[in-house]
Amino acid sequence: MASFVESFWGERNNGFDVLYHNMKHGHLSTKDLADFIRERAAIEEAYSRSMTKLAKSASNYTQLGTFAPVWDVFKISTEKVASCHLELVRKLQELIKEVQKYGDEQIKAHKKTKEEVSGTLEAVQNIQSIIQALQKSKENYNTKCVEQERLKKEGATQREIDKASIKSKKATDTYKLYVEKYAAAKSDFEKKMTETAQKFQDIEEMHLLHMKEIVESLSNTVKEIHLQIGQNIPDVDDEGYSIKPEASQNILFSIAKIL
Amino acid sequence: MASFVESFWGERNNGFDVLYHNMKHGHLSTKDLADFIRERAAIEEAYSRSMTKLAKSASNYTQLGTFAPVWDVFKISTEKVASCHLELVRKLQELIKEVQKYGDEQIKAHKKTKEEVSGTLEAVQNIQSIIQALQKSKENYNTKCVEQERLKKEGATQREIDKASIKSKKATDTYKLYVEKYAAAKSDFEKKMTETAQKFQDIEEMHLLHMKEIVESLSNTVKEIHLQIGQNIPDVDDEGYSIKPEASQNILFSIAKIL
Numbered sequence: 001m002a003s004f005v006e007s008f009w010g011e012r013n014n015g016f017d018v019l020y021h022n023m024k025h026g027h028l029s030t031k032d033l034a035d036f037i038r039e040r041a042a043i044e045e046a047y048s049r050s051m052t053k054l055a056k057s058a059s060n061y062t063q064l065g066t067f068a069p070v071w072d073v074f075k076i077s078t079e080k081v082a083s084c085h086l087e088l089v090r091k092l093q094e095l096i097k098e099v100q101k102y103g104d105e106q107i108k109a110h111k112k113t114k115e116e117v118s119g120t121l122e123a124v125q126n127i128q129s130i131i132q133a134l135q136k137s138k139e140n141y142n143t144k145c146v147e148q149e150r151l152k153k154e155g156a157t158q159r160e161i162d163k164a165s166i167k168s169k170k171a172t173d174t175y176k177l178y179v180e181k182y183a184a185a186k187s188d189f190e191k192k193m194t195e196t197a198q199k200f201q202d203i204e205e206m207h208l209l210h211m212k213e214i215v216e217s218l219s220n221t222v223k224e225i226h227l228q229i230g231q232n233i234p235d236v237d238d239e240g241y242s243i244k245p246e247a248s249q250n251i252l253f254s255i256a257k258i259l
Numbered sequence: 260m261a262s263f264v265e266s267f268w269g270e271r272n273n274g275f276d277v278l279y280h281n282m283k284h285g286h287l288s289t290k291d292l293a294d295f296i297r298e299r300a301a302i303e304e305a306y307s308r309s310m311t312k313l314a315k316s317a318s319n320y321t322q323l324g325t326f327a328p329v330w331d332v333f334k335i336s337t338e339k340v341a342s343c344h345l346e347l348v349r350k351l352q353e354l355i356k357e358v359q360k361y362g363d364e365q366i367k368a369h370k371k372t373k374e375e376v377s378g379t380l381e382a383v384q385n386i387q388s389i390i391q392a393l394q395k396s397k398e399n400y401n402t403k404c405v406e407q408e409r410l411k412k413e414g415a416t417q418r419e420i421d422k423a424s425i426k427s428k429k430a431t432d433t434y435k436l437y438v439e440k441y442a443a444a445k446s447d448f449e450k451k452m453t454e455t456a457q458k459f460q461d462i463e464e465m466h467l468l469h470m471k472e473i474v475e476s477l478s479n480t481v482k483e484i485h486l487q488i489g490q491n492i493p494d495v496d497d498e499g500y501s502i503k504p505e506a507s508q509n510i511l512f513s514i515a516k517i518l
Contacts, residue, residue: 021323026326029326035320039312039313047305054299054302061294061295062284065288067288067467207325211326211329219493223492230485
């Protein structure tokens with residue numbers, strides 16, 4: 001199994017930054033998901049309202065003639081579809097609350113984590129500045145050595161050569177100091193970064209598990225309501241739709257009402 | 260099988276009127292059904308537009324973090340649902356055209372029928388007015404006979420009795436005339452009404468058959484699209500939804516993009 005600790009040492013030791021921002025993006029995704037579900041709920045609510053209006057239209061159509069009883073069927077089935085979509089709205093609103101609750105928990109957890117990994121951030125900053133200083137001292141050491149050699153070759157005065165030698169010695173000491181400092185910083189960085197990478201991985205795994213649960217819940221809710229809606233599409237062979245031309249008794253009954 | 264011809268002789272011979280208006284109500288039902296489907300199509304169109312907008316929202320959410328790939332799944336499935344509802348709109352609009360075409364045919368057929376049954380309407384009006392006249396002549400006959408008897412009993416002059424006798428004779432002739440007229444009108448009415456009741460029954464049966472076909476078509480269309488929508492609710496276990504915390508390769512791949 002691939003893991004964060006094996007993968008985020010990164011260029012210029014920026015892996016920490018990447019993992020930290022990845023954690024923060026997790027909260028953005030939670031907010032986005034809540035917005036997405038909220039927008040869907042609004043769409044379903046508008047649809048439900050329109051279908052309720054359509055059911056009212058059905059009951060306002062002419063009650064005269066033999067087709068009249070069919071309007072009752074349309075009215076009832078349309079009302080049922082409207083109520084299914086309203087049920088979906090209710091369930092989505094519950095889900096939004098859960099997502100928001102999780103989002104709030106995320107903020108707290110991220111704040112706590114930020115404090116916990118502050119030492120690692122310092123270690124990162126420390127190694128980054130030491131690497132810069134090490135690079136600089138290495139360059140300075142090279143320059144000073146080359147300068148000393150040049151003076152020797154060109155037969156400069158002893159005084160000039162001694163002066164260059166002191167500078168070269170000083171550069172060598174500084175360079176050696178930063179090599180040691182780098183070794184210590186690297187060890188500290190590696191220890192802290194190993195722990196922190198694991199921490200970020202745990203957070204990420206928990207986050208994705210949570211998001212998966214929410215998406216599952218969303219998908220199941222939509223599926224469940226979809227099934228309910230399917231049960232409310234009336235069959236033409238259903239009792240209510242029994243417009244059978246040969247069933248003149250019904251026709252007579254309908255017409256009898258206007259006699 | 261009950262039939263119109265057995266049932267619409269009705270009170271005061273008004274069965275014709277009932278059957279004629281029942282035919283006209285058939286056209287109202289057709290117009291109502293077109294309106295109902297039109298309103299449903301408008302609702303579906305609005306829903307489809309909103310879902311398209313929601314799909315755009317999904318693609319505008321943060322592309323950072325490990326959840327980002329899921330937005331593509333939401334975007335695609337939401338677009339598919341939007342396009343299913345748009346397909347429903349298209350099919351409903353086709354159906355509205357069919358209903359309107361049928362409504363136009365109905366108007367023509369009803370106009371033709373009105374001409375064809377004009378003789379029956381005349382026969383109805385004829386028998387109605389003859390029944391009134393018959394009733395009146397019967398009452399007059401009774402009055403005149405009673406009057407003649409009264410004069411005889413009260414010992415009126417011969418001149419008065421003769422005058423009453425002439426009146427009574429005239430009333431008797433008129434009454435007899437209307438009895439004969441009624442017999443002829445009744446025969447004519449029964450013959451024409453029998454044919455017309457059958458004609459109205461044929462029209463009604465054809466109408467209900469046509470309405471049944473339209474309702475069947477509406478129901479099947481809604482069912483078909485409902486099935487299609489069901490196929491576009493993504494399973495969380497589907498490939499696109501594979502937010503598996505342990506699948507760190509994917510996570511790393513996602514994060515790698517921001518590195």
